[in-house]
Amino acid sequence: MAKKEIITIAGTNGGxxxxxxxxxxxxxxFKHFSSGDFMRQxxxxxxxxxxxxxxxxxxxxxxxxKLDSYVKKVGLGKKxxxxxxxxxxxxxxxxxxxxxxxxxxxxxxxxxxxxxxxxRHLENQGEIESIEKMAEKSAKRLASERKRYFDLYGIKxxxxxxxxxxxxxxxxxxxxxxxxxxxxxYRKWIEKx
Numbered sequence: 224m225a226k227k228e229i230i231t232i233a234g235t236n237g238g239x240x241x242x243x244x245x246x247x248x249x250x251x252x253f254k255h256f257s258s259g260d261f262m263r264q265x266x267x268x269x270x271x272x273x274x275x276x277x278x279x280x281x282x283x284x285x286x287x288x289k290l291d292s293y294v295k296k297v298g299l300g301k302k303x304x305x306x307x308x309x310x311x312x313x314x315x316x317x318x319x320x321x322x323x324x325x326x327x328x329x330x331x332x333x334x335x336x337x338x339x340x341x342x343r344h345l346e347n348q349g350e351i352e353s354i355e356k357m358a359e360k361s362a363k364r365l366a367s368e369r370k371r372y373f374d375l376y377g378i379k380x381x382x383x384x385x386x387x388x389x390x391x392x393x394x395x396x397x398x399x400x401x402x403x404x405x406x407x408x409y410r411k412w413i414e415k416x
Contacts, residue, residue, distance in 0.1 A: 227317050228301040230409055231310035234322030236364065237329030239393045239401060243322060244306035246402045258307035261293040281367055287375055308368060311386050312378060318409045321387040322401065328394050388412060
């Protein structure tokens with residue numbers, strides 16, 4: 224299978240997937256895609272909030288299947304960066320990156336982002352939560368995703384680092400460093416035949 228000029232970014236909630244993907248796309252001149260944006264689009268099409276859509280996704284598989292069809296379409300192209308939990312699975316010949324982060328640090332980052340990002344604040348219905356509640360919410364989301372991904376695709380653990388070409392701890396590297404590491408390793412990967 225030929226390597227694709229596609230970088231897939233997965234990782235822990237709050238690990239910096241979207242920020243990294245946007246900056247990578249900009250620096251490489253690639254298109255940027257986000258499964259979070261795809262989810263917002265599905266919610267809007269169905270006149271519901273993200274939280275309502277997530278609740279439906281736990282009971283009905285059409286949400287994940289529609290989201291995953293968007294990801295698969297990205298995989299048909301080239302020169303793209305996509306932040307998505309399962310893009311590594313749907314685009315196996317991409318350069319697969321996992322951004323790792325301690326759950327407590329991740330919860331703090333998500334809480335800060337929610338306070339500073341009006342769209343995310345509104346998505347969470349205006350609730351500013353504690354770090355503990357944010358970590359709990361993130362763990363619940365992870366458990367839901369793990370079950371859904373296993374039920375739909377037989378994926379035992381979408382966070383298994385063996386699925387990825389590169390794993391970066393984002394607590395030890397700032398955004399610019401993460402982007403530089405990904406670009407450097409991607410170029411080495413793409414040059415290997």
